[in-house]
Amino acid sequence: MWIKGLPFKISFFLWRLWRQKIATDDMWRRQGQMVMSRYWCCQQPQEESIEHIFVISPTASKCCPKLKPLFQAVPAIITWELWKRRNADMIQYFEGYKPILITTRVTRQLPFHGWYKCNTDGASKGNPGPSSLGFCVRDDEGDVVYARAVDLGVTTNVVAEAKAILQGLEYCVEHDLHPLILETDSLVMKKAIEREWDPPWVHLSFIHSLNFLVQGGG
Numbered sequence: 001m002w003i004k005g006l007p008f009k010i011s012f013f014l015w016r017l018w019r020q021k022i023a024t025d026d027m028w029r030r031q032g033q034m035v036m037s038r039y040w041c042c043q044q045p046q047e048e049s050i051e052h053i054f055v056i057s058p059t060a061s062k063c064c065p066k067l068k069p070l071f072q073a074v075p076a077i078i079t080w081e082l083w084k085r086r087n088a089d090m091i092q093y094f095e096g097y098k099p100i101l102i103t104t105r106v107t108r109q110l111p112f113h114g115w116y117k118c119n120t121d122g123a124s125k126g127n128p129g130p131s132s133l134g135f136c137v138r139d140d141e142g143d144v145v146y147a148r149a150v151d152l153g154v155t156t157n158v159v160a161e162a163k164a165i166l167q168g169l170e171y172c173v174e175h176d177l178h179p180l181i182l183e184t185d186s187l188v189m190k191k192a193i194e195r196e197w198d199p200p201w202v203h204l205s206f207i208h209s210l211n212f213l214v215q216g217g218g
Contacts, residue, residue, distance in 0.1 A: 110138075110140060110141070110142050111138070111139070111140050111181050112140065112179075112181075113140050114140060114179070115140055115179050115180065115181060116137055116138065116139055116140070116145065116172065116177045116178065116179070116180050116181070117137070117138050117180070117181045117182075117183065118135055118136070118137045118168045118169070118171075118172055118177075118180060118181070118182050118183070119135065119136050119138075119183045119184075120133070120134070120135040120161070120164040120165045120167075120168045120182070120183070120184050121133070121134055121135070121161070121164055121184070121185060122134075122152075122157065122159075122160025122161035122162070122163060122164040122186070123157065123160055124155060124156055124157040124159075124160050127156055127157045128154055128155055128156045129154060130153070130154060131151075131152040131153065131154065131155045131156070131157070131159070131160040132149060132150060132151050132152055132160065133149070133150050133152060133160050133161075133163050133164035133167065134147070134148065134149040134150070134164060135147070135148055135164050135165075135167060135168035135171075136148075137168070137171065137172060137177060145177065146171060146175075148167065148168075148171070150163075150167070158186070158188055158189070159206070161184065161186035161188070161189050162189055162206035162207070162210070163206070164184070165182065165184055165186075165189055165193075165210055166206060166209055166210055166213070168182070169182065169210065169213040170213065173213055189210075192207050193207065193210055193211065
């Protein structure tokens with residue numbers, strides 16, 4: 001409302017209108033004054049109020065019919081301008097943003113001479129959801145000795161990872177494939193097997209079986 005170039009009296013009137021401080025009959029009544037309310041610009045006068053004068057009266061509809069589309073469009077225009085301002089601020093921020101990138105090179109390495117390597121993985125769609133496991137055993141030349149994939153039905157990601165490690169170790173123990181390097185992408189299982197983390201109680205049976213095989217049992 002305080003727009004450069006707009007006469008002060010109009011800006012001041014708009015400010016009083018916004019604060020509902022103009023002298024209408026309903027304002028006088030709120031101040032405790034007894035008045036006979038009648039909006040005289042209408043053929044059938046009704047109670048004078050800010051809403052009636054500027055919005056719903058027949059006089060308001062007849063005086064400025066060309067401005068009605070503008071009044072309807074103002075909220076959309078204001079919203080659009082606010083959104084553009086927000087995006088402009090974000091673009092300005094990100095133009096000067098320089099992220100710190102940290103990269104780690106990951107390569108597949110062959111096991112030591114005379115060793116075997118077992119790579120395991122388990123996955124769950126939904127967690128819990130349809131799950132499966134897989135493991136692959138290779139010799140020191142990188143040749144596949146054995147590979148397996150199993151559908152587990154509905155379970156969690158951690159259970160799928162644990163069963164993949166357990167089945168991979170069981171196969172290697174049964175077929176005397178040792179010494180052995182075990183690789184998994186599950187940080188939870190790695191920390192649990194190395195006893196750095198306490199596993200959830202629902203996974204204790206898997207962890208005990210894995211530790212038993214890792215320590216040379218069975």
